[in-house]
Amino acid sequence: MSNPLTITAFSTALYSTWIFVEEFRLLLDAGDGVCAGLLGKSRKIDWVAVTHADRDHMTGLLQLQQLNAHDGKPQIFYPRDAGSFPAFGEFCRQFDPRSGPQITWSPIEPRQSYPIGDSLRIEALPNNHIQNSAQIKSVSYRVLREKRKLREQFRDLSQAEITALARREGSDALMESHTDILLSYAGDIGRTAPDPWLGSQILIHEATFLSEEDSGVLAQSKRHSQMPKRNQHSVLPDVLQLAKDVQPEVLVLNHFSSRYSPEEIEATVVEGAASLELTFPIYVIPPGRIVRDLLRQPPVWPRAAPSPDERS
Numbered sequence: 491m492s493n494p495l496t497i498t499a500f501s502t503a504l505y506s507t508w509i510f511v512e513e514f515r516l517l518l519d520a521g522d523g524v525c526a527g528l529l530g531k532s533r534k535i536d537w538v539a540v541t542h543a544d545r546d547h548m549t550g551l552l553q554l555q556q557l558n559a560h561d562g563k564p565q566i567f568y569p570r571d572a573g574s575f576p577a578f579g580e581f582c583r584q585f586d587p588r589s590g591p592q593i594t595w596s597p598i599e600p601r602q603s604y605p606i607g608d609s610l611r612i613e614a615l616p617n618n619h620i621q622n623s624a625q626i627k628s629v630s631y632r633v634l635r636e637k638r639k640l641r642e643q644f645r646d647l648s649q650a651e652i653t654a655l656a657r658r659e660g661s662d663a664l665m666e667s668h669t670d671i672l673l674s675y676a677g678d679i680g681r682t683a684p685d686p687w688l689g690s691q692i693l694i695h696e697a698t699f700l701s702e703e704d705s706g707v708l709a710q711s712k713r714h715s716q717m718p719k720r721n722q723h724s725v726l727p728d729v730l731q732l733a734k735d736v737q738p739e740v741l742v743l744n745h746f747s748s749r750y751s752p753e754e755i756e757a758t759v760v761e762g763a764a765s766l767e768l769t770f771p772i773y774v775i776p777p778g779r780i781v782r783d784l785l786r787q788p789p790v791w792p793r794a795a796p797s798p799d800e801r802s
């Protein structure tokens with residue numbers, strides 16, 4: 491990426507997840523501590539896209555609205571049938587009668603989108619974290635930029651010829667629209683096919699567990715086959731294979747379990763990426779740490795070449 495986005499983030503499974511993309515004025519999930527982590531930067535949040543109502547993804551909204559709500563902002567997107575959000579909105583209006591009513595709450599469902607600023611849209615995608623056939627309780631998101639550009643067959647014309655043609659035929663005959671998928675954010679999610687993520691420049695995907703054994707899913711399903719399904723999460727080797735199929739420009743991994751140390755996570759990512767021969771950079775949001783300007787830090791993969799001092 492020639493000009494990386496400015497991303498500040500905290501993400502630890504069970505405790506809190508929030509990811510702020512400064513250029514988009516967009517917060518992805520709003521776990522505890524988002525205002526304390528961003529301080530004055532939290533005033534730049536105009537839009538909040540919340541993936542589901544687990545408390546570690548939404549309790550930061552209480553302070554955010556109290557400190558920063560004004561003129562209908564922030565606008566908060568939430569999965570259409572997640573009743574926690576209307577209930578929480580009502581609580582905010584009563585608890586903070588000055589700021590609470592300023593917020594805009596916008597239910598969203600897969601394939602629906604809203605404008606965020608002049609040239610961008612946020613779109614919801616289907617999400618399998620909360621298995622519920624009838625209701626939309628969890629979603630993923632992506633940020634789209636629609637561009638109008640000159641149709642291929644006119645690219646060699648001079649400016650005068652283009653102007654003449656536009657006058658004669660109208661601009662739609664000359665221009666076509668093209669959508670860039672600037673960023674996709676999976677949120678909490680289980681195993682998926684590559685399709686929803688194809689074309690994403692940045693893919694932010696959870697990897698709660700480093701291995702299938704750790705996820706305990708197998709043991710759980712054998713012992714409790716009668717119980718309702720647990721909410722779905724992802725396992726690192728699956729996510730790396732998914733990313734290999736998607737081929738994003740950048741992969742960001744988040745939502746690791748706090749049982750892992752950052753060193754253990756990095757080593758496992760490097761090992762997995764090397765064995766799959768991945769060609770794009772991978773960044774990690776390690777548990778328990780706020781990462782500032784993530785994409786201007788050295789990626790975990792590929793590994794930086796050792797400096798001359800280290801080699802000697």
Ligand SMILES: [Zn+2]
Pocket residue numbers: 503504507544546547678745
């Ligand atoms: Zn979570």
